[in-house]
Amino acid sequence: NAKENGSSQYQFYDAERDQTSLERIILENDLEQSLDNDQIRLFYQPKIDIRSGEIVGLEALVRWEHPILGMIPPLEFIPLAEKSGFIIPLEQWVLRTACTQVKKWEREGRQVVPVAVNVSQIHLMKPDIFQTIMSTIRELDFDTQLLELEITESAMMHNEEHVISILNDLQGAGISVSMDDFGTGYSSLSYLQSLPIGCLKIDRSFVRKITTDTDSRAIAEMIISMAKQLGLTIVAEGVETIEQVALLKEIQCYNAQGFYYSKPVSADQIEGQYLE
Numbered sequence: 027n028a029k030e031n032g033s034s035q036y037q038f039y040d041a042e043r044d045q046t047s048l049e050r051i052i053l054e055n056d057l058e059q060s061l062d063n064d065q066i067r068l069f070y071q072p073k074i075d076i077r078s079g080e081i082v083g084l085e086a087l088v089r090w091e092h093p094i095l096g097m098i099p100p101l102e103f104i105p106l107a108e109k110s111g112f113i114i115p116l117e118q119w120v121l122r123t124a125c126t127q128v129k130k131w132e133r134e135g136r137q138v139v140p141v142a143v144n145v146s147q148i149h150l151m152k153p154d155i156f157q158t159i160m161s162t163i164r165e166l167d168f169d170t171q172l173l174e175l176e177i178t179e180s181a182m183m184h185n186e187e188h189v190i191s192i193l194n195d196l197q198g199a200g201i202s203v204s205m206d207d208f209g210t211g212y213s214s215l216s217y218l219q220s221l222p223i224g225c226l227k228i229d230r231s232f233v234r235k236i237t238t239d240t241d242s243r244a245i246a247e248m249i250i251s252m253a254k255q256l257g258l259t260i261v262a263e264g265v266e267t268i269e270q271v272a273l274l275k276e277i278q279c280y281n282a283q284g285f286y287y288s289k290p291v292s293a294d295q296i297e298g299q300y301l302e
């Protein structure tokens with residue numbers, strides 16, 4: 027599971043072991059303190075134009091560096107954070123940190139690319155989410171064109187009216203929204219058409235089988251032609267092999283993210299490898 031989450035260099039907390047409620051209580055309690063204790067880290071994974079190999083964007087991905095359990099991947103603690111409500115200050119911190127980082131790169135005269143942050147369903151449902159995002163952005167004097175929000179397909183399928191209205195506000199402010207893990211939920215074509223989003227991210231589960239399974243390839247091709255019709259950009263998630271890159275090129279999906287290019291890495295590593 028550590029390998030699957032892409033950072034095998036770290037010792038990982040293992041959810042299978044987390045059976046006793048005492049452990050869970052300790053973990054939940056530690057999580058509440060994690061921001062104050064400076065244990066939350068932000069890693070970045072590049073989005074690449076496969077034709078040129080150039081970086082076109084970054085996605086910020088959160089990790090929890092626990093003093094005893096080691097580096098804990100988001101899938102192990104985001105659900106706890108969603109349950110307790112800690113996800114709200116956590117994602118506010120992620121937004122602030124990611125924007126501050128891009129501003130710093132800008133000041134240093136480095137290449138500047140948009141940064142994407144993930145927004146959970148709990149956060150999305152907060153009535154004042156737009157106002158709080160905008161107040162952070164104004165405070166940091168951040169260019170909204172450089173911010174993207176990634177929201178999973180399933181998160182967008184609750185309370186559709188609210189979602190459409192928030193997405194409209196974001197679009198009006200110049201903040202683009204990507205539908206994350208596309209293909210794993212069951213959004214209808216008409217709902218998709220009514221959503222003010224800019225991008226679909228094809229879920230890793232299709233991309234993984236794209237070169238070996240004709241159905242997955244067919245689904246990917248369908249998503250791509252549909253996205254074109256709707257004027258959306260497409261990013262293939264979880265690209266791991268050169269064969270997948272070749273096939274994506276063939277089916278005209280030109281943006282990719284995955285271990286083939288880079289795992290999520292620290293801001294320092296991004297600087298060294300992409301933004302000199």
Ligand code: C2E
Binds near residue numbers: 030032145284
């Ligand atoms: P996601 O947003 O779909 O992010 C992509 C995940 O796939 C990342 O896992 C990334 O490391 C992994 N990945 C990227 N390329 C490859 C590849 O080629 N192969 C494989 N096997 N995996 C790849 P990570 O960082 O563990 O994050 C997992 C999920 O946790 C994210 O999925 C996202 O849903 C969630 N997450 C991370 N940060 C946040 C956050 O600030 N807020 C919320 N709500 N969720 C977050």
Ligand code: MG
Binds near residue numbers: 085144176206
């Ligand atoms: Mg994402």
Ligand code: MG
Binds near residue numbers: 206207227263
């Ligand atoms: Mg994704």
Ligand code: MG
Binds near residue numbers: 207229263
């Ligand atoms: Mg995903």
